[in-house]
Amino acid sequence: MISITKGLFTFLALVCLSGIVVAQGQKIEEGFDYRILPIAQPLESKGKVEAIEFFWYGCPHCYDFEPELMSWVKRQPKDVVFRRVPVAFRDDFMPHSQLFYALEALGKGDALNEKVMYAMHKENKRLLTESEIADWVASQGIDRNTFLATYRSFAVVSKARTAKQLTEAYRIDGVPTIVMQGKYVTSPSIAGTKAKAIAVMDHLEEKIRKDKYKQ
Template structure:
């Protein structure tokens, strides 16, 4: 018969071993779970952790990753700056980038980005033709004429084109891709799973803080 003290000791050892095994299972390695850009890009805000999601509204993987990513963003402290950059791998996808920046310019991005994805992935809307995009915006309570004026504006068109150049500078070849501090790159496909990608993001966030936001 095992005494109580021995049982406690056995439980203690088992807990320690489980913790070690868990830590080993979650060990994060450069080149496997994330990579470093050969040419780091400048960050916009000093003394902050800059996080960029490169995405495309039409990407099913971006849509699938959205709930986990949104939850991660909501729990971040004030020293984390998060932004999205739409990627158009083809010219005919540029309207999606324009749609993103139009909603952003009108202060509707946070409220409607997920609804855009839902319309495309669950309602089978392509949202590539200007008229279809404007009709969808109107269905969300946005004035159609105001939307079109913003959508066609020089500022929005320029941002959509600049986003494409930015994705090239960051060497984005697939989405969703997360870039932190202008140099650390990870994604569900790089890390292996959505959950592991979130774990890697937490790890890189702490690494950036320890490195004094470098």
């Protein structure tokens, strides 16, 4: 019994190892797994690897990609800066962008972003009106009036509008989309799978370091 267990363990270890080798050995090509923007966009952080996720709370593909993306973010060293930009392809999606920046302003973004997605994709909450959004946020323990004041604030509305402009500048036509160093664009749909997209991000990260963080 012990020998069988050891044999099984060895077999599983070899399978896992071979999977890692395959993942690491994937061929990654410009034009197939990622593309380069014709005009590189300004970086917020110099001397760093900058990664931006363009997303929409209501996008099922963004929700599906969330676990893999957050796992990637958590294992990054200090020279990697990750941020999110909410996308509003239609004006009626702007409340979601305001929700994102209001939660960020209140210091609740990291704690509640995933819960917003869960509410929309698993609990069938649309959260498209100010009232619906405020009621849901209040159910998460945030004072309703405080949230509404932040949600309606000039700073939050301005950030939501700027996000829409960034979406156009980065030529984002679908989400989730990852842009690294202001010019390298990839996504699960571009790369083919979520796992390949993560592999491409790792590849681009190393490329950016070798290029000494230049654009």
